[in-house]
Amino acid sequence: MKIKPEETAAEQAARNVYMSPFIPCLVGFGAVVIPHWSSTYALIWGLILTLLILRVFLGYLKQMHRDYKWHALTGVLVYDTTAFFLFIPFWRVVGEPLWLLFVLIGIYVLCLILTHYFRYVVVEGVLSARWRKTKFGRLYWTAAFLLVTGTAGGSYGFARTLQVFQGYNTALFVISACLIPFGIIIIIGFHSLWVRVENPDYDLESEENPN
Numbered sequence: 481m482k483i484k485p486e487e488t489a490a491e492q493a494a495r496n497v498y499m500s501p502f503i504p505c506l507v508g509f510g511a512v513v514i515p516h517w518s519s520t521y522a523l524i525w526g527l528i529l530t531l532l533i534l535r536v537f538l539g540y541l542k543q544m545h546r547d548y549k550w551h552a553l554t555g556v557l558v559y560d561t562t563a564f565f566l567f568i569p570f571w572r573v574v575g576e577p578l579w580l581l582f583v584l585i586g587i588y589v590l591c592l593i594l595t596h597y598f599r600y601v602v603v604e605g606v607l608s609a610r611w612r613k614t615k616f617g618r619l620y621w622t623a624a625f626l627l628v629t630g631t632a633g634g635s636y637g638f639a640r641t642l643q644v645f646q647g648y649n650t651a652l653f654v655i656s657a658c659l660i661p662f663g664i665i666i667i668i669g670f671h672s673l674w675v676r677v678e679n680p681d682y683d684l685e686s687e688e689n690p691n
Contacts, residue, residue, distance in 0.1 A: 494545040497554050501532040504561040510659075511568035515652055521568065528561055552676035559670035564588065566663035570656040584660070591667040596674060603672035608684045624665050627658075 508525040512518055536554060544550040567584045574580060595602055604610055605617030612618065675682050 494551055497545050497551050498536050498540050500554060500558045501529060501536055503558060504532065504565055505529055507562050508565040511565045511572070514569040514656060515573050518572070521572075525565070532558060532561065548676050548680035552673045552680070555673045556671055556677065559666050559673075560592065563591075563663040563666040566659040566666070569659055570653075573652050573656045587660070587664070588667070591664050592671060595668050595671040599672045599675050602668060603675045603682075603684070606669045606672060609686060620665075620668065624669075627661055627665060 508529065512521045512525050535557070539545070539550060539554065567588055571577075571580055571584055601614075601616055602620075605614040606620050610617075611621065676684075
């Protein structure tokens with residue numbers, strides 16, 4: 481993408497929003513192929529991605545990356561969608577029972593509701609430069625660190641080790657189950673960007689609390 485020389489470093493970095501649909505694209509592909517290819521999920525994946533790509537394409541034409549409100553809403557949509565895709569593989573791996581579908585939807589919606597309700601607390605603890613000063617921030621980043629290290633970052637090595645010692649089916653079950661807390665972490669971390677949808681000038685960079 482062409483970068484205008486008069487743009488600030490922050491504006492240039494904000495252009496990355498135009499590439500953001502690649503995140504749910506990659507994650508969603510896992511929902512399509514785990515544990516096997518599904519044309520139905522491929523269709524859902526394709527429709528959602530088409531809408532996201534259309535949004536960022538139209539935004540690119542209008543150079544909307546400078547608009548904090550548009551930028552934040554795009555981030556919310558991208559990461560909420562990414563989290564949604566992370567919930568699907570486990571449900572598919574265990575045979576798609578209806579009761580589990582309602583449980584997973586309930587967890588997903590509850591996370592969205594709670595994060596939205598406490599969005600100012602969450603954004604201060606997760607996305608602002610002041611996160612070290614908040615109890616929630618320290619708790620969130622500690623939990624995220626433990627989750628990543630505990631699953632070896634969802635790495636191939638972790639999956640391969642499980643497969644060797646526990647078998648393919650067990651490895652697939654554990655790995656897909658681990659995706660759910662990753663989805664929760666993503667919802668909590670990025671849905672709080674709604675703060676900037678409401679207040680585009682909300683300061684996330686300053687070390688001082690804006691309130």
